[in-house]
Amino acid sequence: MSFLTKLFKKSNENDSIAEYRKQSVDDVSQDMARAQALYDEATEHYQAGNYEEAAALLLESASLGLADAQRSLGVMHCQGLGVRQDYEKGHELLKKSAEQGNIKACHNLGVMYYHGFGVKQSHKEAFAWYKQAADHGYAESCHNIALMYEYGVGVAADEDETVKWHKRAGDLGVSLSYLNLGNLYCVGRGVPQDYTEAIECFKKAAAGDIPEAMYNLAVHYQRGEGVAQDLTVGFDYFLQAANADFAPAMHQAALCYLDGKGVSKSTDEAKLWLQKAAQKDHEPATELLNKLTASQE
Numbered sequence: 001m002s003f004l005t006k007l008f009k010k011s012n013e014n015d016s017i018a019e020y021r022k023q024s025v026d027d028v029s030q031d032m033a034r035a036q037a038l039y040d041e042a043t044e045h046y047q048a049g050n051y052e053e054a055a056a057l058l059l060e061s062a063s064l065g066l067a068d069a070q071r072s073l074g075v076m077h078c079q080g081l082g083v084r085q086d087y088e089k090g091h092e093l094l095k096k097s098a099e100q101g102n103i104k105a106c107h108n109l110g111v112m113y114y115h116g117f118g119v120k121q122s123h124k125e126a127f128a129w130y131k132q133a134a135d136h137g138y139a140e141s142c143h144n145i146a147l148m149y150e151y152g153v154g155v156a157a158d159e160d161e162t163v164k165w166h167k168r169a170g171d172l173g174v175s176l177s178y179l180n181l182g183n184l185y186c187v188g189r190g191v192p193q194d195y196t197e198a199i200e201c202f203k204k205a206a207a208g209d210i211p212e213a214m215y216n217l218a219v220h221y222q223r224g225e226g227v228a229q230d231l232t233v234g235f236d237y238f239l240q241a242a243n244a245d246f247a248p249a250m251h252q253a254a255l256c257y258l259d260g261k262g263v264s265k266s267t268d269e270a271k272l273w274l275q276k277a278a279q280k281d282h283e284p285a286t287e288l289l290n291k292l293t294a295s296q297e
Contacts, residue, residue, distance in 0.1 A: 035064035042069070051082030062093065070097035071105040078108075078117065087118020098129070106133040107141045114144075114154075123154030134165065139172035146177060159190030170201075175208025182216060195226025206237070211246035214238075218252065222261070235262030242273060250277035251285040267292070 042057035055076055061069035074093030077086045091112060097105035106129050112119050114126035127148055133141035146165035149158045163184060169177035182201030185194045199220055205213030218237035221230050235256045241249030250273045256263050257270035271292060277285030 031064045032066065035061045035066035035069060038064075039066055039069045039072075042072070046072075051076065053082075055082035062096075065100075067097045067100035067102040067105070070094070070100075071102050071108065074105065075108060078112070087112070091118050098132075103133045103136045103138045103141075106130075106136075107138050110141060110144065123148070125154075127154035134168075137172065139169055139174050142169035142172060143174045143177050146180065150180070163190040170204065173208075175205045175210045175213070178202070178205035178208070179210050179213045179216075182213065186216075195220065197226075199226040206240070209244065211241040211244035211249060214241035214244065215246060215249045215252070218249070231262035233262070242276075245280075247277045247280040247282040247285065250274070250280075251282055251288075254285065254288070 038057045038061035042054045042061060045051075045054040045057065055073065058069045058073040058076070062073050070093045073083075074090045074097060076082055077084075077090035077093065079085070091109070094105045094108050094112070098109055110126045110129035110133065111117070112126075113122045113129060115121065119125075127145070130141040130144045130148070134145045142165050146162050146169055148154050149161040149165060151157065163181070166177040166181045166184070170181060178201045182198040182205065184190055185198035185201060187193065191197070199217065202213045202217045202220070206217055214237045218234045218241065220226055221234035221237060223229065235253070238249050238253045238256060242253045254270040254273040254277070255261070257266045257273070259265070271289065274285045274289040274292070278289050
């Protein structure tokens with residue numbers, strides 16, 4: 001065979017390899033496009049409550065390698081939605097998804113290891129999975145990481161890290177982290193004690209419908225800590241928290257009505273809120289309600 005013929009032969013072989021690679025890429029692209037279409041259809045069925053149909057479509061999509069489908073099907077196996085509950089299968093699918101970089105799957109694995117759902121409970125392993133998701137900005141994982149640092153669960157307690165991760169979670173929209181930050185500012189843990197900063201954190205948490213934050217704001221306005229004392233605003237915050245079904249706030253709202261603290265006195269309104277708190281087994285409210293009832297007999 002001449003040298004020229006060999007060159008042509010080599011060139012033809014390279015062309016064949018290039019064509020094969022192109023075809024392989026095209027095949028993968030088509031598979032992923034189909035997987036995404038199946039996933040989108042599954043999502044519609046899931047939102048309509050057709051869980052079995054959703055699971056069947058997700059299975060096909062997951063088998064084509066779509067990480068979102070693997071994660072969603074994994075969660076459905078854990079919850080027993082549309083399929084038999086199977087934590088082992090759920091864990092397998094979630095891990096496949098996480099290994100492809102699906103951050104929600106990392107968070108889900110953190111939940112499984114934290115609570116021991118279908119796996120041997122390991123707070124250390126949970127922390128590792130939460131941290132992986134948190135490092136990529138997954139808000140709930142940031143919040144969980146903060147709590148684990150705060151209480152020394154799965155990792156050594158660290159006040160600086162607690163504050164850092166609560167701030168990050170709060171900035172990402174986790175209102176509970178603002179509540180926790182406010183509490184830290186109140187007692188000076190990981191940050192200098194600062195009631196004014198605490199108030200700002202509690203306001204952000206209250207804007208996210210956290211009744212404990214509303215309650216804390218009420219206390220600060222009543223006492224004038226970190227804010228000018230205002231009994232009317234204090235009562236309003238107690239009432240907001242009470243209407244959000246927070247029993248301690250129901251009790252405090254009743255006391256405000258009894259004492260005329262920030263609101264006109266009204267024994268009837270006081271009893272109404274005491275009754276609601278008593279129905280939630282709030283002992284101080286129950287005791288006060290019994291005393292009021294006995295005094296009126």
